[in-house]
Amino acid sequence: MKRCMLIVNPTAGRERAKYHKNTLKVQLESMFDAVELRQTGQAGDATKWAEEAVLTGFDSVFCMGGDGTLNETINGLARGNKPVKFGFIPMGTVNDLARALQMPLHPEAAIAMLKNCRTVNVDIARANDRYFINTIAAGIMPAAVGHVSIEQKTRLGPLAYFLTGIKAMQTHQTSLFKIETDDGQAIYRSPMIIAMLTNSVGSFRNIAPQARVDDGKIWLAVFKDFNYLDLLKIVPEFLAGTPLSSEFMTLKTLTHGKITLLDDPFLSTNMDGDKGPDFPLELQILPSFLTVYVPA
Numbered sequence: 001m002k003r004c005m006l007i008v009n010p011t012a013g014r015e016r017a018k019y020h021k022n023t024l025k026v027q028l029e030s031m032f033d034a035v036e037l038r039q040t041g042q043a044g045d046a047t048k049w050a051e052e053a054v055l056t057g058f059d060s061v062f063c064m065g066g067d068g069t070l071n072e073t074i075n076g077l078a079r080g081n082k083p084v085k086f087g088f089i090p091m092g093t094v095n096d097l098a099r100a101l102q103m104p105l106h107p108e109a110a111i112a113m114l115k116n117c118r119t120v121n122v123d124i125a126r127a128n129d130r131y132f133i134n135t136i137a138a139g140i141m142p143a144a145v146g147h148v149s150i151e152q153k154t155r156l157g158p159l160a161y162f163l164t165g166i167k168a169m170q171t172h173q174t175s176l177f178k179i180e181t182d183d184g185q186a187i188y189r190s191p192m193i194i195a196m197l198t199n200s201v202g203s204f205r206n207i208a209p210q211a212r213v214d215d216g217k218i219w220l221a222v223f224k225d226f227n228y229l230d231l232l233k234i235v236p237e238f239l240a241g242t243p244l245s246s247e248f249m250t251l252k253t254l255t256h257g258k259i260t261l262l263d264d265p266f267l268s269t270n271m272d273g274d275k276g277p278d279f280p281l282e283l284q285i286l287p288s289f290l291t292v293y294v295p296a
C-alpha cells in the first residue's frame, strides 16, 4: 500500500494553505492509496513528522508552506535517511527551490502539475547537524533580511529582501572568514558569504547561474565590500539579471569544507530563509539525496 504524508503549515504564506490544502489532498488521493494530512502547530513539527514518515514506511512526503517549512521537512527526511520521495507546494515569498526546479509558483498551478509529473534527484547539504536545500548565508545582508516584515513581504515580494539587504550593505560592516576546502585555506574580509546549491538565491539568478540542483557541488560566493559607486553599477545590472562579475565576489565550488569566523563571534547564519547553525560551519554535500516531484 502506497502511503503519503501531507504536512501543511497553516500560518505560511499569510495563512493561504486553508484555501488549497483540500485540493492538494484530493490530488494526492488519486496518486496514493492513503493520504495522512497533518497541520503543524509549532516550529519543529514538520521535521519530527517527516522523520516519522521515513521510519514508518511512507512512500512520499509532501509539504505545503514557505521555505521554512520546506527546510524543516527536508531535515526530517535527511534524519530518517531512507529513500522517501518528496513533493512540495510553494507558499512562501521567495520559493527558491521551486524556481530552480521550474515549478509553478502559484499553489493551484503547482497542485495541477502533479497530474503530470516526474521525479528528479536533487542535492542537499549538511551544515553542522542540520541540512539545507538552497542556501546558508552569513553577514550584513542575511542578518538584515531576517527583519523584513510581513507587510514588506506582502507589498514587495522578493524585492523586499533585496532592498533591505542593499540598504544594510551601506553600513560597510565586514567580518573575517577562514575558508578551508580541499584546495587549501584562505582568509577573506567580507560583508557577506553565501553557500548555495541552486541557481536561485532570494529569487535572483545572478550569483551562481551555472549551479544545477544535481551537480554535486556547493557554490560559495564571498562578496567584496561594495562602495557607493559599485552599488550604482550593481543594482540595475542585478535587477536586469546580469551575472555578478568576479570584480564583486569570489565564487568557488566545494563538496565539503569548513568556514570559521575569526573576528566576530556573534554573527548568526541564515539557512533557507530562517536562522541557521552557528559558526564554525562544517559543510558537506549529499549528492542527489532527495527525490523530488517536478513538472513532467
Ligand SMILES: Nc1ncnc2c1ncn2[C@@H]1O[C@H](COP(=O)(O)OP(=O)(O)OP(=O)(O)O)[C@@H](O)[C@H]1O
Binding pocket: 009, 010, 011, 012, 013, 014, 040, 041, 042, 043, 044, 065, 066, 067, 068, 069, 070, 072, 091, 092, 093, 094, 095, 153, 273, 274
Ligand atoms: N502553527 C504554527 N504557528 C506558528 N509557526 C509555525 C507553525 N507551524 C510552523 N511554524 C513555523 O513557521 C515558520 C515559517 O514558515 P514558512 O517559512 O514556511 O512560511 P513563511 O514565513 O510564510 O514563508 P516565507 O518566509 O517564504 O515568506 C517555519 O519555520 C515553522 O517553524
